[in-house]
Amino acid sequence: MRSDYEPKKVPKQARSRATFDAIVEAGARLLVERGYAGVTTNHVAETAGVSIGSLYEYFADKEAVVYEVVRRAAQGFSEDAARPLPALEGAPIDEGIRRWLDALLSAMRSREALLRAIDSDVPLELREPHRRQAWARHLALARAAYRMAGDQVRQDRENEVSFLVVTLVDATLTRLVLDPPRDVCPDTLLDELTERVVEWVAPS
Amino acid sequence: MRSDYEPKKVPKQARSRATFDAIVEAGARLLVERGYAGVTTNHVAETAGVSIGSLYEYFADKEAVVYEVVRRAAQGFSEDAARPLPALEGAPIDEGIRRWLDALLSAMRSREALLRAIDSDVPLELREPHRRQAWARHLALARAAYRMAGDQVRQDRENEVSFLVVTLVDATLTRLVLDPPRDVCPDTLLDELTERVVEWVAPS
DNA sequence: TGCTAACCTGAGCAATCGCTCGGTTTTACT
DNA sequence: AGTAAAACCGAGCGATTGCTCAGGTTAGCA
Structure with a gap:
């Protein structure tokens, strides 16, 4: 090792x-x-x-x-996922979140086969560093957005909330792409996910 | 294959x-x-x-x-996780959920090393059938509890909501056990997680 | 044009792998 | 006690693996 x-x-x-x-x-x-x-x-x-x-x-x-293969995939993914974000500055929070989810989802879908292979088979040791890094990037983006939203969003338990949000989003999208459930409609799922996240982050 | x-x-x-x-x-x-x-x-x-x-x-x-190794681990886990549940019949929903989370967490913690090895290294083909099965069991339990709760819980988008709940719980606990985040307090995290799940399932 | 460093080549070694097979030992049952 | 089925044994085969190394080729620069 x-x-x-x-x-x-x-x-x-x-x-x-x-x-x-x-x-x-x-x-x-x-x-x-x-x-x-x-x-x-x-x-x-x-x-x-x-x-x-x-x-x-x-x-x-x-x-x-293999490490290098994973590194490039993760890098490409992060770039694709971050590209549409700047256009969202100032947008309402629910629209912003929905667009963010869409961007993540399409970035994942466009490299589905490689993601599946990495997720299925590659030892954690080789994929974890890059996963961590991608996470850190998303968390940073989420927090920046958080601050931009100012007093619209709740301030307590910020660490826990962003951890759970990123965890939920990551797990949901991954499952949606790599192992789409039969009894769930993807679009409805994303709607529900958006509502839940919005309500969570910015309870009215 | x-x-x-x-x-x-x-x-x-x-x-x-x-x-x-x-x-x-x-x-x-x-x-x-x-x-x-x-x-x-x-x-x-x-x-x-x-x-x-x-x-x-x-x-x-x-x-x-390896398949058999994973099978036994998954079976033991499901048994441990389900054991404390019958005692919760009739309990208030928030207490029930919190206890359920605690049971899952301790079932995971007690086989941490094996879970880590399986999650890290074992090809998806070998671990996925058992993961699916454990999921199905949890979903069934969740839905049973759902029905027991009667009109306390929301009825629309049941599939989507239970999907999100199980996804969030699974991903959160897995991460908590296998890769505990530094800036998050596990207990507060579980509190927040419980609140979220309750609110999703039974919005007041 | 010549020289050095960067770059490329591929036969093949040592180690290890998954797995077979011919044969022995133990158990259950009469 | 006799017998058939069940269980066990382990030397070793054929294939493959990760990787080395001694020597050839190309590019950059004076």
Whole structure:
């Protein structure tokens, strides 16, 4: 059990950057198509069209490759999810929350297969750091919005409330994307979720 | 990717039942101590004090062993979590919910290490069936309680509300046990959680 | 043009894996 | 006591794994 999964060397030329990217992309593809157990260093190198030796130039081991795959997915997700937010400044709180949920949901849906593979199979050690980071970003956004809302929102138990809100949103959307329940209508669910969060954060 | 992980043979004599149990227990131990990748059939057999041939008498492969480990954990958890419930009949709704949360939390805490190992490392395929089942049990209990509460509770969007409740409770408790947040007081968190659930289910 | 550092190659090793199979021992039942 | 079924054994096979290493190729710069 290592703790540093960072790439052991950063590519400096365009050629090597392409090699590096090809490896990460091949890793992602194999992860989706064959699961974590199917991601073997030999196979990744072959899929990337690169020699096994090159792979070990940049990555310490198999784990480091997967770590990088997860890192990129998490980063792309956070960027997509944050992009529509600035346009919401000053909007009413219920509309803002609903839009935020929609943004998160579509960011998740657009990388559903990869999310599923990561969630299903990748050891916690490799995915947890990035999950934590994404959480921290969302929490920060939520708190910023909180402050902007000023006296519209409740002030007590701020830590607990934001923890629960982020937990609920994360779990609900994840389940909605990866394991959609049969007896629940997604749109109604989002409506209900929005109402609950609004009422929770800004009780009238 | 198989879909049937059930044991290939059920032990009929006391001796073989002991063998079977030893294998499952060794599997659980190795899962906790070395993670999913550390659970190898040779190693499990050795740890169980049983020959590798015996292991394959009862289990089709490595996955089947882990599946059984998860099954037992989920079963034990559900039993522990349901045990204190009958005593709550007729209690006020907020007290009932709080006690239910406490029961769930302590059932989780008492098998923390195993839960962590399962959640961290075990492929979704092997853990999802049991997770689903535990969910279904909790939902059934929740709905039974719902009906018992009669006109105290709201009737619209029942599916959506119970989905959100179970999602929130599950995610919150899991996180509380496996990855306790630093800036949140567990007791206050449970208080807030109880209040939210009560308000959702039985708005005054 | 030549030199150095960056980059790439792939045969193949040592270790380990899941799993088989031929055979022995124990149990239940007559 | 005899017998068949149940249970157990473990050496070892074939396949695969993660990874090394000694040497070739390309890019950047003087």
